[in-house]
Amino acid sequence: MYFKEVHRWAAEADRLLPELRHRRVAPVALVRPEADSAAWQGWKTVQAGELTEAVGAELPCSCEFTFDFGEYCVGHLELEFEFTRPVDAPFCFRAKFAETPFELASDFASYHGTLGRGWLQEQEFVYDDPSGVIRLPRRYAFRYLKFRVEAGSDAYRFRLKNICCDTTTSADWSKLPPPAPSCDGLDREIDRIGMATLAACMQECFEDGPKRDRRLWLGDLRLQALANYPSFGNLDLVKRCLLLFAAATGDEGRVPGCLYLKHPLPVAGNLLYDYQVLYGDMLLDYLRASGDREFVRDLWPVAKRQCELGFEEFEDDRLVEREDRWIFIDWQENLEKECAAHGVMIYALERTFELARELGIEAEVLEYPVVAERLRRMAVELWMDRESGFFRCGPDGQISWASQLWMALAGAVPRDQAADLLLRVIAEPAATGPGGPFLHNQMVLALEQFGRHEAARALTRRYWGKMVEFGADTFWEVFVPSEPLRSPYRDPMINSHCHAWSTPVFNFRQSSGVNIPVSGRR
C-alpha cells in the first residue's frame, strides 16, 4: 500500500493551505422577522427602524437589534464600542446568527434535532475589557444577526461605533469570467447565487457548508471541483483537498467519506461507498482541468485502490449488504439504492480505466472494462424492465431518477438511448424523484454527458429558479419546494442554507454543451 506516502501528501496539503481573502461587510438595515404564510418557511424580514438608531447613537444599558447584512457572510464579527459613562461591570451581550428569516425567528432552545446543537449559532459573550475592537473568536455563516446587550446597569451608556463581518473566502472573485452573453435574467441570478454559494464554501478546504458541517466531504468536493474549474478556477484548492483525502487513508488505503479538519480524533471517519469509489473520477477531472500529469500520477494508486476496495464488496457481481457501510446516493426517503450504487461502481471502473489510459498505464487495470461489462449485463438482467423501459429496483420495482441516471452513466443502455431514458424519467410522475439538490446536480451532469445541454439548463432553471423565487441568498442543502420544513435531521433550524452540493454544476459560462469539463464526459 501507499502508507509510506501519507506523510508526504499531508505535508504537501499543508503547503497548499490557502491564504484567505478578506472583505469587511457592514449591516445595511435593521429588521425583524415577521410571519408570512406566503414566504418560504413562513417567515420574512421587514424593516425595523433606521440603522443609525443602532450604530452611532447612545444606547441604554440593555437593548436589542437585528441587523441585516444584506448578503450572506462567512467570517468573524467585529464590534467596537465607545463607553460614554465609566464601565462598572464586565460587558455582556448575546449574539444569534441566522442564515434565513425562519432561522432568525426560531427559538433555538426548542431544538430537538439529531445533530449536535453546537451548530446553532448563538452564544453569550462576556468581556472584562470591552475597549478596542472585539473580534468574536468563532467564524459564523449568516445574513442576519440578532444582537442583545445585557449590561443591566444604569452606569452603562455606550455607542456601537462599528459593526462588521470580516468575511473570508479562498475564491478570487476577480478571476470569475462573466456568464455567457446568451444568459437571461434568471440564468444570471442562478449563476450569481451559485457562485456566492461556492465562494462561501471555499475556505481552507472546500467545506460542505460554512455553517454546518464545515467539513470536506468527498461527494461534495466532486461537485464543487466541477463548478470551480470553469469559474474561480482555483486548482490548488482542489489539489489540496485531493491530497487531504489521500493523506487520510489508513492501513487499508481507503479514503474516508469526509474529513473534519478540527477533528480531535485523528482517524478517518465513515465508510461512504458511493463517494469513495469516485476518487479516480475526480482525479481524471482534475487532470483535464489542470494538465498536471505528475501530480495525478502520484495519486493514481489511491484511485486504483478505491476501485479494488469497492469491488471487493461485490459477490457474484452483486453488492453485498453490510451494516457498517453507508450508501448515500441521495437524501430521498425510501429510495431503493442497490441499482444506483451498482451503476456508480461501473462508472467508477470505467472512469478509473480512462484515467489510467490518459496516464499511459492502462496495463495496470486491463480487467476494469471487462468487469464493468459483466456488471452492466448483471444490471440489465436484474433491473431492466422491457415493458416500461426503466430500471426498476427493490421489492416493489421502484422507478427512480437515481437508478436511471446511474445506469445511463454506467452505459447500461446504448449510448443513443441514454438521453431518452433520462428525459423519460424526469417526465414520469410515478418516478421517485430527487430528495434535494445533490441528485439534481447528478442529473444535470448526466444530461450534459449525453449532449442535452438545453435540458440540463431547463432542469437547473426549474429547480434552482424556485430557490431564487423564494429569495435564497445562497443555495440550500435541503430543498423540496412542496416541503418547506423538511429536514433530514428532524429539525429544520439546523439545516444548512449555503451548501456545497447545492452549487449548480450547470455551467452558465458557455452557451453550448461543448467542452465542459464535467465528470460525465468519456
Add this chain to the structure above:
Amino acid sequence: MYFKEVHRWAAEADRLLPELRHRRVAPVALVRPEADSAAWQGWKTVQAGELTEAVGAELPCSCEFTFDFGEYCVGHLELEFEFTRPVDAPFCFRAKFAETPFELASDFASYHGTLGRGWLQEQEFVYDDPSGVIRLPRRYAFRYLKFRVEAGSDAYRFRLKNICCDTTTSADWSKLPPPAPSCDGLDREIDRIGMATLAACMQECFEDGPKRDRRLWLGDLRLQALANYPSFGNLDLVKRCLLLFAAATGDEGRVPGCLYLKHPLPVAGNLLYDYQVLYGDMLLDYLRASGDREFVRDLWPVAKRQCELGFEEFEDDRLVEREDRWIFIDWQENLEKECAAHGVMIYALERTFELARELGIEAEVLEYPVVAERLRRMAVELWMDRESGFFRCGPDGQISWASQLWMALAGAVPRDQAADLLLRVIAEPAATGPGGPFLHNQMVLALEQFGRHEAARALTRRYWGKMVEFGADTFWEVFVPSEPLRSPYRDPMINSHCHAWSTPVFNFRQSSGVNIPVSGRR
C-alpha cells in the same frame, strides 16, 4: 501641581506589577444545593454522587454536574476532554460559578439588581476544536461550579479527563507568620479565613473582591494594607497601589475613589470624599511598615493635596452639601454622615501633619493642627450632647457607631474618655450600628488606637465569628446576621462573598495591643 510626575509614577507602578503565584486546585466532591432554613441564606450543599461519576467516566452527550472545589478559588478553569466517538459538531457547555450555596441555587435569569449583570459568573462556551486543554478566558472566583454539557447529539461520547482551577494570588503563603500562641480555635479560624480572603483579593493589585468589583478602592486598600503588613508583608503591592492612585490624579491633583485597571475610560472615576482625604494616613502607615522615606517623600505632595481639596469643601468650618460628592462611611441606610465625615477630615489633617513631621517637612503644613483644632471645637459645638455623652447627628439627633468612632479618632473627646465613648456606643441598643464589615473594621482600629486590644478582639470574635459559624470560606462584603438576604444592590446574588474590607484588621499575630502598625496610632 504634580501632573508632570504622573507618567513616572505610572511607569513605576507598572514595574511593580507582581508575578502571580499559581496553584492548581481540583474539585473534591459532587454536590447539589439543598434548601435548609437553618443554613445561611437558606441553602446548603449536600453530596450528590461520587466524583468519579463525572471525572474519568464515559459521559452521555448531555449531562450536568456541580463540583465543589472544597475551598475558595480565584483563577482560570482548565478542562480536558477525551472524545471516545468522532466529534460531529462544535462542543458546547455552560458553566456557572458560585461563591456560596445560595448563589449556586439562585437563578441568574431572575436577577434584578442595580449592578451590571456581567458580574454574575455564568456563560456558555462553544469550541470548534475541543481537543487539548481548554482554559476559560475569564478569571472566576468561586467554590462551586455547575457544569452542563449540551452536545445534543448521540454521535458524542466523551470523558472529562481533567478539571481544575489554576488559582492565582500575589500573596506568598510561605511568608505568613503563625498566629500568636495565645489564640484559641475561634481566633485561628477567623485568622485562617481572613488570610484566605486577603490572599484571594491580592492579584495584580489589591482588589475589593475577586468576583466583584475586581477594583482597587482606596478605602479597601487602607484596610488591606493594614492587614497585609503583619501577615503576608507584601510591601511592593501596597507601593504599587499607592502609585496607581497617584498616577490617576487629574489636573486638580485629586485621587479617585477607585481604579478599574480594565477600564476603557482613562479618566479617574468617582469623587469619594472619606476615602480620598485618608491618602496621607495610608502613606504614613506605609512609611512605618517599610521605612522607605524616599518613596513616601516623593508622594507627599499627593497626600497634602488631598487635605487641601478636602478642606476646600468646608465653609465656615462645616462640610458643604454637594450633589456630585459621595461620602461613604458605611453601607448603613439612614446613617447621618456629616459628623463622621467631619471627623474623617480632622483625622486626615492630623495624620497628614504627623507624616510631614516624620519626613521633617512639617513647616509645609503648620496650619493643619490649627485647622483640626478649630474643626474639633465646631464638632463639639454642633453634635456633642452633654446629657447622653454621645455625638448626635442629623435632624433627629442620631447616635451612631460611625459618629462616635470618627469623633474619637479626631480627638473630639479627651484621650482618656475616647475608649469609654466607643465601648458605650457598642453597648447602646438605640445606637445606629454598623451596616457591615467595613465599619466593624473601623471600630476595631479605633479600639486599638485607644489601647483596648481585648475589646477589639472581642468585637472581632463576635462579628466575624458569626460568619465562621455560618460556614464562610472567605469573609463577606455584606453581613448583618439578622438580614441574610440584605444587599446594597437590591439582589443578594450579586453580593461579593470574598471582600477586601471584610478581612479582619485585628492582628492575631500578636498577643497584646503593643506596636501594631494600625492606622489609628498617633
